[in-house]
Amino acid sequence: MHQQPHYTYYAEDFPLEERPRRFLEAFAAILRYSNYGPALDTYVHVSAKCSLCTAACPVYQATGDPQDIPCHRSELLLRVYRRYFTLAGALKARFLDSFHLSDGYIDTMAEAFYRCTACKRCLASCPMGIDHALITHLARWILSEIGIVPKALLVSVREQLEGETRNTSAIPTVAMRDTCEFLEEELDEIYPGAGIKFPIDVQGSEYVFFPAVSDYLLEADTLMGNAAMLHAIGASWTIGSENFDGIDYGLFYSDRMWERIIKAQVAEIKRLGGRVMLIGECGHASRSAKEGMQNFIPEEERLPVVNIMELAHAGFVSGELKLIENAIEQRTTYHDPCNIARKGWIVEQPRVLLRHICSDFVEMTPNGVDNYCCGGGGGTVSIDEIREFRVMVGGETKAEQIKATGAHFVVTPCANCKKQVSEIIEDFKLDVVRTGLHDLFLQAIIMPDGQKPEARRVFE
Template sequence: MATAMPADVRPAEQEQGEEQDIEPAVKRVPPQAGQQPNYSFYVEPFKLEERPRRFLEAFAAILRQSNYGPVLDTYCRVGAKCSVCTASCPVYQVTHDPSDIPCNRSELLLKVYRRYFTLAGNLKSRLFDYFRLTNEHINTLTESVWRCTACKRCKYSCPMGIDHALVTHLARWILAEIGIVPKALVVSVRQQLEGQTHNTSGIPVPALKDTCEFLEEELEEVYPGAGISFPFDVEGCEYVFFPAVSDYLMEADTLMGNAAMLHATGTSWTIGTGNFDGIDYGLFYSDAMWERIIKAQVAEVHRLGGKSMLIGECGHASRSAKEGMAYFIPPEDQVPVVNIMELAYEKFRAGQLILIPDAIEERTTYHDPCNIARKGWIIEQPRAILRHICQDFVEMEPHGCDNYCCGGGGGMVSIDEIREFRTLVGGKTKAEQIKATGAHYVVTPCANCKKQIDEVIKDHGLPQVRTGLHDLMLKAIVLPNGQEPILQEEED
């Protein structure tokens, strides 16, 4: 089974000394001639011959067919090199390596653009011994763009509004076209698009149904006699449900909370057996894959005659669906994309979702997933619910659209071989933030953040318990008949 989220495949947790040397996990070993470069993550074997030429061909093809050219053009002109972004990048703040400065990272690609796709670069190269694209440069670019968590904090700290995440996004696509993609991501996408199960975790439909039956039994213990169910392939529903498929393997409580909320509010929803995975790793490395995946998801919504796409607790799945819908789906086929927290909040505000006030005694904090918070999409909705159900809700600083990434964004969390880099470098600030709250629960409504924060908590030896929003709501949802949940013993 090809799984994108091999949560438990890590060997026993490593001893983390207090004086942990935060030397980045990335080790740049110069490859011998004719030898596969040794990146800090696994890459499937790719063609080594004429890489610069093939990189430029891919770059040229993408520029011709897409919108990136004008963007790079403007960025080349306006970059003021003011260094404000250094104060916002969680990776640079830990490594203090100039190559991790967002502006320098973007420059790696802009340099290639300037040299090969602008008149000035062309002239310069004729007059002087100007920059030339080499294998080494491609290797440097590869390492650099896969150290970025695409959290987009730098975009909002750039006076010129340069979106370094967009440049990284493009660089990853070009690299993907010449075969350089972290293996963990490409294997998942292959399984999703060409595998028999059509999902990144390779869950066959019978196993999915078994899992849901098990969850229904568990829900029966929480709400005896309520008959909360996971409906499959119901046609003409309001919502077709796409959680991150890894939830079915690892986040039972989240899914039970989802089902209980949807049941309590009388929402008409279904899971499509043709496609039930909200994950879209195309967002992280290739527009081509992004488009294919969102199209397959939307096709499932139309097959079932659903009216909206309901995304589970997952940041990147929400953004890739919402934005992908606008970019890649013809307007006549578009359907609204709703995150399950938006729905829960709407129902809660309308009085259709009754939640027991102050049901959670322990101090609780909330981590904003970058993909739904950075542009201000989903910030207040979960907080309104948390403030209602928690006795002691505290914020991390900064939070909301200025939050820090968990360190696992941009697809990084799936790459297990860079765990040290993810948790000790990318996740260091988050660990400090979590620690400072003194909270018991860290709520994060995102499959990626959940796995990453679990590992951050483990690797930094923190006492906190990571949970999802609906996991907590499951302890507070009152069914329309007044039935309250029977609280289960918390498993360690």
């Protein structure tokens, strides 16, 4: 009798019979119906094993374990592809004692593909242009179809798609409403009489707002800053009571789930008659919505996807959003979330705003499209049982980067990065305050009638 294998992360028990056969069946089905084949075909030819990616990968740099080299990790899956899905591999297997897929090999993949944070930094270092994050993405999907998924991700998606609350943190709608009412009262102390609201289920609003749902539990200041900014620019926006979670863990482990989640989100926007999908301060939610919209929603139903920092930036540039110059005097630095920065989507916008409101804004090195992952990317931040590896190993580079800036505030406009950076600060005992961009806005927004924020508690 086989024993259930134990990975560094918790996984629910999965069937152990004939795992290699079922892995290959899932792989074949995915190749048949999705678009990964051409990429794998090309990669098995051109992969040069040049080792340049070793200088780019923060995980390998921290562990120094050859297993963590991006090219090595991708080869794990490419080897399976070559053996079972190419003619050359099939012929080689006839004549030589070649590789075959075993239970142990599947376990190796199950570990390796969850050490990668899918930060995509290695793509720019690969002379051949191989996207190792794409391989990680595909490998995790195949693994999930035979039941190998970190439990933390699985239960979140289960609650979001099949649970009563329809969000990853299982927050009942009534609790969300209470939180919003409480935050409205708080906002009334910062901007007395301004009447800043969290509109819920307002039909026909232009923007339907999807923050990472964990913001309702953990990031009150970010949400208040969001509402204040939207109020200041006079945006027509609403929160949908039936689906108010921007998180889409499908991006981290399964295209099947990715598609179901984005479809449920779009259905909520349709129910409310909204026209734009507005994502809060969250990297993966922004990317999964933007790419998911293009990939999975029929062309005639597609809606624009906007990150709230883009909206703030556009408002600031057009003059609708007025911000107090140099409102923040302490030194401030900015951490780029990989999912919005790597392709150059959102890099300059927050910096324009920060340079205006901060008198001492400094950059980390490297930054922007070349930034280092916080160490918690690719869903790993949700997996608490790997905290030590994720923070002390994966997060070490980030800790050193932050320390080198000498900043008081580190702005991390992403729910994943926020949790990870908080834990980095805690575990490395850094003397830094982690905050979101909109949190700082609460000290900087000038309302259209000229009202400035009341002095409030300084961040602890």
